[in-house]
Amino acid sequence: MSKNWRFIIISPILGILSYILVYYSQMGDLPSLQKEFLLFFISAVFGLLAGFSALGMGELLNKLISWQKKPSIRFLLQCLSLFITGCILIVFYLELFDMIIHTGMTYKTFWLEHQDEFLKALLILFIFVFIYTSLDFMIFSFNALKKEEIKSVEMINNQMNLQFKALKSQLNPHFLFNSLNTISSLLYKDAKKAEEFIRKFAESYRFILDQNDKALIPLKKELAFVEAYNYILRMRFQDSYKLSVELPEIVQNSLVPPLSIQMLVENAIKHNLISKNSPLEVKLICENNYLHVSNNINPLRKQAESFQIGIENIKQRYAFFTNENIKLEKTDFFTVSLPLITNNNQNMN
Structure with a gap:
C-alpha cells in the first residue's frame, strides 16, 4: 500500500478518535453515531486534512533539513511545525463547528467556557504530533538501515567480483x-x-x-x-x-x-x-x-x-x-x- 493511501485510511480514523476522546472527557459518555453523524464526518475530514498537512510538511522539511543530516534539529522542527499546523486546523475546525451549530460564541466566551477542553485538545494534539514524529524517525531509521545493508552487500559482491577478475588475470x-x-x-x-x-x-x-x-x-x-x-x-x-x-x-x-x-x-x-x-x-x-x-x-x-x-x-x-x-x-x-x-x-x- 502506498504512503498516500495509508494516510487516507488512517488520518480520518485518528480524527474521529480525537473527537470521541474530547466528547467523552466533556460529557462522560460516548457520542452517538446516529445523532452526531455530521460531527463524526467533520472530524474525519479534519483528520484527513491533518494527515495530508503532516505529509506535506514532512516533504517540505526533507528538502530543507533531512533526518540524516541533523536528526535532533529535524525532530524539534517537525514537532513545532506540525503542532502549529494542528493549532491552525483546530481553529478552523471550531469555526466550521460554530457555522454548523450557529452558537454565535465569541473567542473570549469560548475561552471562558471551554478552557479546559481546549487545553485538553492541545495536549492530545501534542501527543499525536510527538508520536507521529517519533514513528516518522523510526521508519526513516529502519529504511536507512535497510538501504545501508543492501549497499553493504552490493559493495561486498562488487568487491569479490573485482577480486575474482584479478585472480583470473594472475x-x-x-x-x-x-x-x-x-x-x-x-x-x-x-x-x-x-x-x-x-x-x-x-x-x-x-x-x-x-x-x-x-x-x-x-x-x-x-x-x-x-x-x-x-x-x-x-x-x-x-x-x-x-x-x-x-x-x-x-x-x-x-x-x-x-x-x-x-x-x-x-x-x-x-x-x-x-x-x-x-x-x-x-x-x-x-x-x-x-x-x-x-x-x-x-x-x-x-x-x-x-x-x-x-x-x-x-x-x-x-x-x-x-x-x-x-x-x-x-x-x-x-x-x-x-x-x-x-x-x-x-x-x-
Whole structure:
C-alpha cells in the first residue's frame, strides 16, 4: 500500500478518535453515531486534512533539513511545525463547528467556557504530533538501515567480483606456460635454482589463492608476494629486468588490496620490450602518502589489451576504502601512484 493511501485510511480514523476522546472527557459518555453523524464526518475530514498537512510538511522539511543530516534539529522542527499546523486546523475546525451549530460564541466566551477542553485538545494534539514524529524517525531509521545493508552487500559482491577478475588475470595460462618452460630449462642447467624457482612459484600461487578473498592486506605481505613473483621474473629475464623497492618500514604497515602492486609489475612486463639492450627497471617508492610504482618505457609495437582493464580493476577496488584517487603519470617513466590506506583513513564510501 502506498504512503498516500495509508494516510487516507488512517488520518480520518485518528480524527474521529480525537473527537470521541474530547466528547467523552466533556460529557462522560460516548457520542452517538446516529445523532452526531455530521460531527463524526467533520472530524474525519479534519483528520484527513491533518494527515495530508503532516505529509506535506514532512516533504517540505526533507528538502530543507533531512533526518540524516541533523536528526535532533529535524525532530524539534517537525514537532513545532506540525503542532502549529494542528493549532491552525483546530481553529478552523471550531469555526466550521460554530457555522454548523450557529452558537454565535465569541473567542473570549469560548475561552471562558471551554478552557479546559481546549487545553485538553492541545495536549492530545501534542501527543499525536510527538508520536507521529517519533514513528516518522523510526521508519526513516529502519529504511536507512535497510538501504545501508543492501549497499553493504552490493559493495561486498562488487568487491569479490573485482577480486575474482584479478585472480583470473594472475592465473593466466601464458604465465604458467612460461614458468614451466623456465623450470624445464633450469632442471638441466642448475638443479638448485630449479628447486628454488619451484618453491617461489608455489609461494606465488599459494599467496594468490590464500589472500585473494581478503579485501585488504598489509603492504608487507603484498611485498613478500611481489618478491616471490620477482624471483620468477629474474630467472626468466636475467639481467634485463630489475625491481627496486625503497620503502620505509613504517609504510609497510599500511594496507593495500591484494595483487594490486603485483598487477602493476606485471603490466610493466606486458607492455614493454625487455632485452639486454633495453632493460626494464621497476621502482617502488613512497612520497606524500602515496606509493609510486614506476618503470622506464620501452614500448612494444603491439600493446596488450589488458592494460586499462588492470588499472580500472585496481581503481575500483581502491574506491571501496579511500576517497583519494589513483594517479597516472607518463613522462620518460610511467608511474602509477596508489594512496596509502591505514586504519585511520579507511572508509567504505
